[in-house]
Amino acid sequence: MNEILKCIKVSLTYQSEISETQAVKDLSFTIQKGEFVAIIGPSGCGKTTILSLLAGLITPTTGTILLNGEKLINSDNKIGYMFQKDELFPWRTIEKNIYLPLEIKKDKTKKSLEFVKSLIDKYQLTDFIKSYPNEISGGMKQRVALIRTLAGNPEILLLDEPFSALDYQTKLLVCNDVYSIIKQEHKTAILVTHDISEALSMADKIIVLSKRPAQILNVHNYTQDMSLTPLKRRENKNFGSEFEKLW
Numbered sequence: 157m158n159e160i161l162k163c164i165k166v167s168l169t170y171q172s173e174i175s176e177t178q179a180v181k182d183l184s185f186t187i188q189k190g191e192f193v194a195i196i197g198p199s200g201c202g203k204t205t206i207l208s209l210l211a212g213l214i215t216p217t218t219g220t221i222l223l224n225g226e227k228l229i230n231s232d233n234k235i236g237y238m239f240q241k242d243e244l245f246p247w248r249t250i251e252k253n254i255y256l257p258l259e260i261k262k263d264k265t266k267k268s269l270e271f272v273k274s275l276i277d278k279y280q281l282t283d284f285i286k287s288y289p290n291e292i293s294g295g296m297k298q299r300v301a302l303i304r305t306l307a308g309n310p311e312i313l314l315l316d317e318p319f320s321a322l323d324y325q326t327k328l329l330v331c332n333d334v335y336s337i338i339k340q341e342h343k344t345a346i347l348v349t350h351d352i353s354e355a356l357s358m359a360d361k362i363i364v365l366s367k368r369p370a371q372i373l374n375v376h377n378y379t380q381d382m383s384l385t386p387l388k389r390r391e392n393k394n395f396g397s398e399f400e401k402l403w
């Protein structure tokens with residue numbers, strides 16, 4: 157495996173005229189190509205801030221982030237970001253939502269259009285493309301949001317609590333769905349969540365953060381059978397004890 161992303165002693169302090177908030181402190185970690193990494197920590201500890209840093213949306217106060225060995229200056233389309241809420245545009249059809257990254261990049265080449273079309277076919281969205289977001293289920297919206305993120309063909313996917321708005325049963329199914337699509341597309345993924353069991357059911361590696369300012373408390377590596385779906389992993393006899401450890 158090779159290294160795709162590296163954080164070296166990254167810190168971030170939000171500044172305003174009247175106050176300073178340190179959100180991230182001395183964060184160092186490495187992510188390998190194809191890895192599925194979960195970052196867990198309590199609400200408000202700095203998880204979304206970390207994803208914003210990795211997306212190049214904000215710059216570290218100190219420290220360095222390397223993408224493929226080069227300093228991350230601008231995310232440069234190599235990074236796709238999927239938000240907490242699906243953020244589909246309600247006035248656009250599913251199709252027009254999915255093609256949005258190409259519109260933004262002004263990339264209407266035959267190759268890109270065909271690539272997006274192939275994703276729509278492969279992940280069974282063909283029947284929905286003329287529908288509007290309010291006409292499809294919550295789980296289906298998340299699938300559309302994921303396919304839209306993949307449409308820009310990013311190397312790394314950042315997922316910020318993407319299942320937190322779903323009810324429990326839907327969440328389990330959507331986790332499975334999202335996981336299998338990401339693995340099929342061989343993407344590197346970084347999932348941020350406060351849900352330990354969600355992290356445990358999906359990740360190859362879990363980074364545990366402290367309360368704010370986010371610092372790394374622990375990194376757990378899992379060498380389980382990656383062909384197992386998140387639902388199957390939840391059935392594993394060690395699941396409960398691993399949960400306790402992380403808790």
Ligand code: ADP
Nearest residue numbers: 170177179198199200201202203204205206368
């Ligand atoms: P999490 O995603 O883990 O809930 P966040 O990264 O959103 O945490 O926030 C971490 C801390 O930084 C919180 O105390 C939050 O209030 C603060 N914060 C987040 N964004 C900003 C901002 N743009 N300006 C100032 N403070 C911020």
Ligand code: MG
Nearest residue numbers: 203204205316
């Ligand atoms: Mg957050």
